[in-house]
Amino acid sequence: MKRYNGYFDHTLLKADATEKEILQICEEAKKYEFYAICVNACYISFAKKQLIDSKVKIASVIGFPLGACGTETKVFETKWACSQGAEEIDMVIAVGALKDGRLDFVREDIRKVVETAKQSNAIVKVILETCLLNDTEIVIGCHLAEEAGAAFVKTSTGFSSGGATVHHVELMKKTVGSSMQIKASGGIRTLETMKKMIEAGADRIGASASVAILKENEEKDS
Structure with a gap:
């Protein structure tokens, strides 16, 4: 049976997430040996306490979910998240600025977050x-x-009009090659979908259905 555990950022980002639910995803991440959990910044320190004796990393989101706050806000969020224990930063780009063609602004927005994260040895995934x-x-x-020096490009927040698609992952892989890694996230709820994303070039999978996907894989091989 192929082990997919290490692909997952086990994710809980909904607005009404409770401490009890964060505890649950931490326990699941340890049990199934996921690569990381991904939580909103207010839960980083709590999650860190739960994961202190594990290899599971903590990712958090910046400028989430719109990417429309100022660069200085993203920088502050990044610095604070890293101070709380985040090892990976998933930041949302300034989508409107990209569509406007204000490319210098978008690049600088990312670069400043990357530089801030690096001060704490954290990596950045650009949504x-x-x-x-x-x-x-x-x-x-x-x-x-x-x-701008980011480690990953990532498809989606999971909070907009759509999530990851095979076409977009393939396009991203074709564009960055081996120079960056790719995280597919948003709407990945089945083993078949996850496999297609990996085949298309995804190095990491962001999902809240991580446990269900692994159980589906175990059932197919039993």
Whole structure:
């Protein structure tokens, strides 16, 4: 049986998430040996206490879910999240600025978050929100993230009009090659969908259905 555990950022970002639910995803992440959990910043320190004796990393979101706050706000959020224990930062780009063609602004927005995260040895995943972009804009967004020093490009927040698609992951992989990694997220709820994303080039999967997907994989191999 192929082990998919290490692909997952086990995710809980809904507004009404409770401490009890955060505890549950931490326990699941330890049990199933997921790569990371991804939580809103207010839960980082709580999650860190639950994961202190595990290898599970903590990711948190910045400028989430719209990406429309000022760069200085994203920088402050990043610094604070890292101070709480975040090891990975998933930031949303300034989508409107990209669509406007204000590419220098978008690049600088990413670069300042990357530089702030690096001060705490954290990496940055850049959320493009691909459902709001055409193919040309996705390619440009990938190049800007690479130029700004980010480690990953990521498809989606999961809070907009659509999530990850095979086409978008393939396009992102074709654009960045081996120079960056790719995280597919948003709407990945089945084993078949996850496998398609990995085959298309995804290095990481963001999902709230991680446990259900692994159980489906175990059932198919039993």
